[in-house]
Amino acid sequence: MTDTKFIRAGRVISEFSKDADTVAIRQGKIAAVGKFEALRQERPDAPVESFPDAVITAGLIDGHAHPVWGLEMSRGADLSACETRADLIQALQQEAATLGSDDWVFGWGMLPTALETDEVTNDFITEALGADRYVYITMFDAHSALVSDPVLALAELSEPVSTVDGGGIVQRRDGSGLSGHVLEFSAIDLVLPVVPRPSVEFQANRLVELLTGMAEAGLTEAYVPDARPRDLVAILEHIEANGELPIRLRISPWCTPDMEAADVQRLVDQQGQGGRRWCFEGVKLFIDGTVDGGTAWLEEPDTYGECLSSFWHDPQKYAEHVRTLHLNGVATITHAIGDQGVRFVAETLAALPKNGVQHRIDHLEIVAEDVIEFIGENQLTVCVQPSHCTLFTHPEGADTWSKRLGAPRNQQGWKTRSFLQAGVVEALGSDWPVADYDPRGIIADAQLRYPHDRNTKPIHPEQALTAAEALRGYTGYVPRSVGRTGSTLQVGEPADLTVWARDPRDTDPVDLPKVEILATCVDGQFVVDTRKH
Structure with missing residues (x-):
């Protein structure tokens, strides 16, 4: 009996296999990608899961979410x-x-x-x-x-x-x-x-429901830059004791300004711990807060005279902790909103000795063009949230973010295309629950530069991404942004797949959120399969 199975569709989108329509899976890994007829000759007894006229992509990954x-x-x-x-x-x-x-x-x-x-x-x-x-x-x-x-x-x-x-x-x-x-x-x-909190069982049930919804939207994994919930490990262990997480979770706990060397070492020691579909990997830091709250770190004060400092009273302590993590092989994610915060983080990360550890900067709501070029030149990576631009800023500047920054600085944000032009690996994410997790809507907004379900003016349309670029930001660029491989449908990768009713690259972005996700697979196992409904 064969240990290989085929998932066949009308088309497979993979940079490694042109004109493919089938993915072969063996022991949870991608064994081959190609034409069904050719693969069938090699494995004539392999069972076939068929999705006629559908499109298979690598499994979508939310690069930044807090489920x-x-x-x-x-x-x-x-x-x-x-x-x-x-x-x-x-x-x-x-x-x-x-x-x-x-x-x-x-x-x-x-x-x-x-x-x-x-x-x-x-x-x-x-x-x-x-x-x-x-x-x-x-x-x-x-x-x-x-x-x-x-x-x-x-x-x-x-x-x-x-x-x-x-x-x-x-x-x-x-x-x-x-x-x-x-x-x-x-x-x-x-x-x-x-503040009262529900039981572990109640929270676990809610999490399974949420992650199932994410899987139904095409997600196979989420990068989780926090370990804040007091019951986090108990919740995840409860789920895996009674079933399976619907999607993978890569969890990066926080390194905060009050931590000392021993605390940082505990973060290092925690790396790799986890369960079947979740693990602690990487560390998250903050250099600043938010523009709206007056806690971002800007090069010039906002209209209230605020946003002039880092989260760290001594930013060099941030640099010391990042260096410790770097030398211990731990990839970091740094929340940086304001232009001075982004500049400081980029310069700090670029000064680290080269040892193959990949560090990423997240959000980058306002950043100078020279810093974008610097990020590209130093092979740093970023993760941005296109829907933060479309949902929380107004084309006429009526939102808190725009008022805080004031003109003309409020015209300098959300530079998604500039990063790609500078050669930067740009992952995309939702930051759920700040914004909706459905990647179809975010991929649409990244192209439109306005909310896909509203008829408003675009916000800096010159910064729009193409559908293919946005799709890459939800697949291969997410693991690359933290120094991992995966989500490109290459042989040997985990068999995480998303099956679309239509090709997202050829769909009008306004219609993209309505395109049905027919199936999602994690480790070659169907988490979602609409054929069974």
Whole structure:
């Protein structure tokens, strides 16, 4: 009996095999890619899984997503569609109506512009639900939260606090007390211990549901630049004790400014640990925060006079930790939003001794052209999120990001084409739950430079990617961005495949999000197979 099987379609997209229509799989690996008739002669008894007229690509990979932590953040009311203060109040009241009177009320995805004021405060929470309700809202960028006064009291926070990463427990501008705005992760960590969390089993079930949805959208893997959830390992082990993760997870824990040498060594020692479809690999660092929150590191101040510092009070400590990780063979991912932050990170990484370790910079929302060229010349890699441009910036500059930067700097962001022109390996990702995880929508937005489901002006259309470039950013360029191989349908790679009803390269980007994913395979096993529906 043969140990090989074929997956046959109308076409296979692979740079290593032209005019192919079939992938041969043996023991979870790609054994061959070519024409069905020729492969059939070599293995006449191999079973065939057929998808007539479909298109097979390498398995799609989200280069930057937070599926486990994202579920912790995306609890309760989805506030992302709220445009006004009245919308927020109504959404919170509707959520509270489904709960007991003593239950916490959660929300997520809230845009600060919906407050209709320049100051972020919890006043609307009190107006919506009274002064005694426990309320926790994750803001849209995941770098801050908005909590009610009872939550602050429960966490024993009554005075403003400044934290090591440039954020803190924010005071009202008039000095009358705390605003409820909890800015950046060190401040969030002062509140989280009092926030109730569900059981491991409940979280595991939600994660399987989420990852199944990702697989149904064509994803076979996600690169997860965090290990924040308190129950992370327990959740993953629970899933694998009772079944299988629908997609792979490459998890990179954080190296933070408060860490010392022994903490960094623990990150090194953690590398390679994991389960069947998840592992700890790589380390994530932050050099700055967000433009919207006033914590990005810019070369010049924003319109509020802010965004002038790194997360690290001594950025050289960042450089020391990165060097330690580098010399121990650990690839790093650094969150860098502002132009000065990107410049510092690029120069720091380029100065490391060459030892084959690949380091990546993520987000790069605003970056100088000379730095883009420098990144290319020094063979650094990047991961960007095209939908952050299309969803959170406005062509007329009405969004918080554009107002913070001010003209003309707010016309210098989201340079996806410039990276490719500089020869940079550019991976793509969603940053879920900040934006939707469906790669079809993100590949579409990368081409359109406006949201695929809205009729608005494009934002810097000269920075648009082609469909083929965007597809490469979701396949082979993701592992390459961290020094790995894979996702190119080359013989010997894991048999991770995505089967499309139509060729994404030849589809109008407006229609691309509606193209059906017929199947996804991980290790040659069908995770999704619509033929069985």
